[in-house]
Amino acid sequence: QQQVKQSPQSLIVQKGGISIINCAYENTAFDYFPWYQQFPGKGPALLIAIRPDVSEKKEGRFTISFNKSAKQFSLHIMDSQPGDSATYFCAASQRGGLTFGEGTQLTVNP
Amino acid sequence: NAGVMQNPRHLVRRRGQEARLRCSPMKGHSHVYWYRQLPEEGLKFMVYLQKENIIDESGMPKERFSAEFPKEGPSILRIQQVVRGDSAAYFCASSLLRDIVGGEQFFGPGTRLTVL
Numbered sequence A: 001q002q003q004v005k006q007s008p009q010s011l012i013v014q015k016g017g018i019s020i021i022n023c024a025y026e027n028t029a030f031d032y033f034p035w036y037q038q039f040p041g042k043g044p045a046l047l048i049a050i051r052p053d054v055s056e057k058k059e060g061r062f063t064i065s066f067n068k069s070a071k072q073f074s075l076h077i078m079d080s081q082p083g084d085s086a087t088y089f090c091a092a093s094q095r096g097g098l099t100f101g102e103g104t105q106l107t108v109n110p
Numbered sequence B: 001n002a003g004v005m006q007n008p009r010h011l012v013r014r015r016g017q018e019a020r021l022r023c024s025p026m027k028g029h030s031h032v033y034w035y036r037q038l039p040e041e042g043l044k045f046m047v048y049l050q051k052e053n054i055i056d057e058s059g060m061p062k063e064r065f066s067a068e069f070p071k072e073g074p075s076i077l078r079i080q081q082v083v084r085g086d087s088a089a090y091f092c093a094s095s096l097l098r099d100i101v102g103g104e105q106f107f108g109p110g111t112r113l114t115v116l
Helices: none
Strands: A004-007 A010-014 A019-025 A033-038 A045-050 A056-059 A062-067 A072-077 A086-092 A104-109 B005-007 B010-013 B019-024 B031-037 B043-050 B053-056 B065-068 B075-079 B088-095 B111-115
Touching: A004 A086, A010 A019, A019 A086, A019 A104, A033 A062, A045 A056, A045 A062, A045 A072, A072 A086, B005 B088, B010 B019, B019 B088, B019 B111, B031 B075, B043 B065, B043 B075, B075 B088
Parallel strands: A010 A104, B010 B111
Antiparallel strands: A004 A019, A019 A072, A033 A045, A033 A086, A056 A062, A062 A072, A086 A104, B005 B019, B019 B075, B031 B043, B031 B088, B043 B053, B065 B075, B088 B111
């Protein structure tokens, strides 16, 4: 019930391409869905977050799409850059501790 | 504007020793969360604290681990009698509120614990 499943585990994209990472959750009580970016040796950094009453949120090159009925949400990175190469984590919470997905290692080739 | 601060950044302990990890939340934040990241794995929630209160410790191992967030000073995660399996990166996060708005969690740089 508390799991968040994330795919793919790794992703290779060419510079300028679109990176898409998907997550699915089980607990319908979750009401907050953030995405974090983590570089090696660093702490996770909040990228963008969405609430379940919104189907899409865009901030710069990052967009979250949310499908409440399917219990799925995804991160789209437009015009991917080599500097976006990092590990991305989706998460969900019910106003407390975050339940994280397993992570996606994104590599953007120049 | 200082972010979440954690110290030490690296900690080496021998089996059986105690590890104390400190976390100072962002200024004005009174909600603190601890997470553990094992090598090549995702982050796992451990405990959620407010000043002087443990709100949710559902992710804490039942033995050897404890956490506190006193009225004054940083939050402390304490691991007694460490074992090799405790080797991991421990991250602290803080938030201004518990609500969706203002409840965004900001992470510190982590403490990397190595147990010899």
